[in-house]
Each structure stands twice: as C-alpha cells, then as structure tokens.
Amino acid sequence: MRILIVDDEPLARARLSALLQECSDVEVVGSVGDGEAALAALSETQPDVLLLDINMPGLDGKTLAARLANRARPQIVFCTAYEAHAVHAFELGAADYLLKPVRPERLREALKRVRQRLQSHAREPMGWLHARVRGEPIRIALDEVIWLLAEEKYVVAHRAGDQLLLDESLRQLEETYPDHLIRLHRNCLVPAYRLIGLKTLADGRVLARLAGTDFSPEVSRRNLPALRKLLRMG
Template identity: 75%
Template sequence: MRVLIVDDEPLARARLAALLGECADVEIAGSVSDGEAALVALGELHPDVLLLDINMPGISGTALAQRLAGRARPQVVFCTAYESHALQAFDLGAADYLLKPVRLERLNEALQRARQRLQQAPRETVNYLHGRLGGEQVRVALDDVICLLAEEKYVVVQHRGGQLLLEESLRQLEDAYPDQLIRLHRNCLVPSQRLIGLKTLPDGRVLARLGGTELTPEVSRRNLPTLRKLLRMG
C-alpha cells in the first residue's frame, strides 16, 4: 500500500516516515509540505493513502480532502495536533483521525482501516479520450490530461506523455465530462483536479496554475468567478 505524507512540519513528516518504516506492506510514495504540492503528487504518484495534516498554508488539509471526497482512492487519514476538526474530518469521509504525536499502534489501526476500505470499494472506472497521433488511433486516460486547447478544426490534448488530437469540440467534451472538466477560456478546458491556484498579472490578466505542469493558461473574466468559487470550496 502506497502512502503519501502531507505535512508542513519537517519533523512531523520525518516521524511519520519513521513510523511507516515499521509498518508491514507499506511503501512511502512521497512526502510533501503543502496542499498544492500534494495535488501535484496525487497526479504523479497515485498513492493509496494520504496521511494528511489539517492546518497548512495555502490549501488546507480539509480543503484537499473535500476535493477527494467520494473517491475510493486515495483514502485519507488525518494527522493533527487538534481534536476540534474530528467531526468535520469524518463528515469528509476520512478513514481515521490521528492525534499527534502519532503512536505506531494507532497508525497501524488507521492503515488497516484504510486497507479494508480500499478492498471493499468498487473498482473505479477509468475514462479515456480517444484521438489521433501520427495517423494512428490512440487513447489517453482523462486523469493524465493537463489541458485541452481548441485549435482550428481540432482539440489538442496536452497530457503527461505528450499531445493528442481530438475531433470532438470543447463543448462536446465539456458536456461529456461535466464533473471532471472545467472551462478556463472559450478555447481551453482543464481537469478540475489540476487547478491549484490563480495568478493575477500586473496588467490585470489572470492565469491558472495547474498541478504537474508549468503551463499557465489564461482565464477569461467570464469564467473567473466560477474558478474562484471552486478553489474556495476546495
């Protein structure tokens, strides 16, 4: 079982890593210091479990958990110094809630609970986009997509492995995946989990910050309120 540690305190990350080293059948997928880095790591490392702090700069642990609510993977185990967030944590579907300093016995219990949930969860459906590359028909998993850009007669899919051309329009794709794709501009869609922030330039233009890439597509004024609301809600 692959575990990603998310905590802004280096000592806390080190302690959790040491404890995980004593747990059977556990691999540390990675260790990051904030919610934005966690979003990037989720897309690249595909962990089974998050050991997640709550009070972090930027995207909080609860905001990150809101984005993941309803998914079978990764399971969330909160690790925090405060008891006050426990009710909210379980409302968000957390597998467990550990108080710092985390004890090995409790960590093992939490991981076992997360493992049972993963085993009992229905198999997740992988959505694929089908297009052309060099004259051949190929497909790419929607989870690997970075952004979709309308160019003349085609839609260009930027994904982790390169590019792909689609014949569907952005509107058709938006209608087909309303819960997974969000519009930044009339010529650009991105997977909602890729959006990690917004950057306002001195000239007033706003760029989207996307996890797992240095691409920063521009955001239209029309779509800006929706994106800001999405980020506030996590």
C-alpha cells in the same frame, strides 16, 4: 501501498516517515508541506493514501480532501493534533482520523482500513475520453488529463509526458462532464481538481496554476469570477 505525507511541520513528517519504515508493504513516495504541493505531486507520485494534516497554511487539509472526494485513490487518513475536526473529516470520506502524536499501532490500524477500502472496489476514473493513436481508437482516463486545448480542428489532451488527439469537441466534453471539467477560456478546459490557484500578471492578464505542470494557461475575463468562486469554496 504508496503513501504521500502532507504536513507543514518537518518534525511531524519525519516522525511519520520513521513510523512507516516499521510497517510492511508500504512505500513513502513523497513528503510535502502544504496542500498545493500535495496536489502538484499527485500525478507524479500516484499515491494510494495521503497522510494528511488539517491545519496548514494556504490549501488546508479539509479543503484538499474535499477536492479529492469520491475518488478511490488516494484514500485520506487525517493526522492532526485536534479532535474537533473528526466529524467533518469522516463526512469528507476519510478512511481514518489519527491524533498526534501518532501511535504505531493506530497507524497500522489505519493502513489496514485503507487496504480494505482499496480492495473493496477497483479504481474507477472520473470518466473516459476517446482518442486516437496512429489512427487507432483508444480511451484515456479523465483524471490522467492535465489540460485540454482546442487547436484548429482538433482537441488535444495533455497528460504527463504526452499529448493525444481527441474525437470529442470541447463543448461535448464540457456537457458530458460538467462536474469535473471547468473552462478557463474558449479554447481550454481543465479538470476542476487540477486548479490550485491564479496568478495576476503586471499587464492585468490572469493565469491559472495547475497541479502536475508548470504550464499556466490564460484565464478569460468571462470565466474569471467562476474560477475565483471555485477556489474560495475549495
């Protein structure tokens, strides 16, 4: 089971890493200090579970969990020093809620619960897109896509390491997946959970910061208010 540790305290991350070394059939694929770094690491590390702190600067644990809700992977196990967030954590679909300092037996219990959840249902992508490779039709999972860009007569799906031409138009994709895709400008859509921030340049232009890539597409003035609202709401 692949685990990503997310905690703004280095000592807490180190303790969890040490405890996980004593657990069977687990692999720590990353250890990061905030929610934005966790989002950026998701595509590369493909974790089965996040051991997630709640109170962190910037994108906190509850906001991150809300963005990842309704996905089979990664499962969320909160690791926090505060009991007060437990009810909300389970409302967000968390597999378990561990209080710091995390005890080894409770960690093993939480991981057992995650395994049961993962075994109970196969990973279901948010949706499927239809592409072509050397003229042959294939389908790709929507949650593998980082951004979608209309170029002349084609829509190109950008994934980690490759690009694929799609059969659908941006408008068709936006209408098919209104809850998953957001428009940055007339030629660009991105999965909503990929949006981790905005950057305003000296000339007034605004760029989107996306998880899983250093590419920052420009945001149109028309779409900017909706994106700012989305970020505020988490």
